[in-house]
Amino acid sequence: MAPLSRGMLIVIEGLDRAGKSTQHARLCQSLESQGRRVKRMRFPDRTTPIGKSIDAYLKGESQQEDHVIHLLFSANRWEAAAQIRNAIEEGTTVVIDRYYYSGIVYSAAKGKADLSLKWARDPEIGLPRPDVCVFLDIAPEAAAKRGGFGREKYETNAMQKRVRELFYELIATSDGLDICVVDAGRDVEEVEKDVMERVKDVMKQPKMTQPLTEIL
Numbered sequence: 001m002a003p004l005s006r007g008m009l010i011v012i013e014g015l016d017r018a019g020k021s022t023q024h025a026r027l028c029q030s031l032e033s034q035g036r037r038v039k040r041m042r043f044p045d046r047t048t049p050i051g052k053s054i055d056a057y058l059k060g061e062s063q064q065e066d067h068v069i070h071l072l073f074s075a076n077r078w079e080a081a082a083q084i085r086n087a088i089e090e091g092t093t094v095v096i097d098r099y100y101y102s103g104i105v106y107s108a109a110k111g112k113a114d115l116s117l118k119w120a121r122d123p124e125i126g127l128p129r130p131d132v133c134v135f136l137d138i139a140p141e142a143a144a145k146r147g148g149f150g151r152e153k154y155e156t157n158a159m160q161k162r163v164r165e166l167f168y169e170l171i172a173t174s175d176g177l178d179i180c181v182v183d184a185g186r187d188v189e190e191v192e193k194d195v196m197e198r199v200k201d202v203m204k205q206p207k208m209t210q211p212l213t214e215i216l
């Protein structure tokens with residue numbers, strides 16, 4: 001592959017147990033084996049003070065009002081935004097496990113009239129805009145066969161089902177928010193091959209010769 005002047009911003013998204021962590025690790029390794037510098041990130045980043053409050057909330061150790069926790073998730077991205085931009089500018093490709101897409105859909109999936117997709121998206125405006133978001137799509141029933149839920153806040157069948165519907169709503173928006181869908185209900189290797197193909201397609205796009213943009 002031709003060298004890029006800047007790094008790429010790649011996001012892996014999906015429901016719980018869609019295989020995000022596995023595909024994230026494999027994609028990072030492949031990119032590195034092709035000679036690219038790679039920075040691995042994930043959101044929420046539970047290591048910062050904001051991330052620690054999010055972690056406590058997800059584990060049920062603390063309560064948060066729904067708008068407040070939404071804004072904390074967003075703040076957790078904002079505190080990393082400069083780091084992402086700097087890495088990309090110096091030619092490092094940043095691969096993130098979950099980003100603002102999860103941020104929007106998980107909050108909106110709570111079904112509060114005053115917490116719509118639009119309300120949820122507004123605080124994300126201005127964050128680094130991904131070159132591509134690979135949505136690992138899996139039916140909640142197929143995901144369920146991969147093992148039981150953990151004990152965290154959003155790990156319920158009803159929530160997963162609603163999250164998937166809302167991901168489809170996001171994809172149907174005007175520009176699809178840079179999302180491409182990969183069927184994650186298959187063998188790990190098949191999924192990995194598709195993910196890499198999507199990433200390679202984006203590498204060829206004219207936007208890769210331009211500076212990274214912002215979420216509008």
Ligand code: 2DT
Nearest residue numbers: 043044073098099102103106107154
């Ligand atoms: P992990 O299981 O990937 O650690 O995620 N979430 C995530 C939100 O509600 N808002 C966000 O902005 C992000 C990034 C998805 C923990 C849970 O946090 C949810 C699952």
Ligand code: MG
Nearest residue numbers: 016150152155
């Ligand atoms: Mg989880």
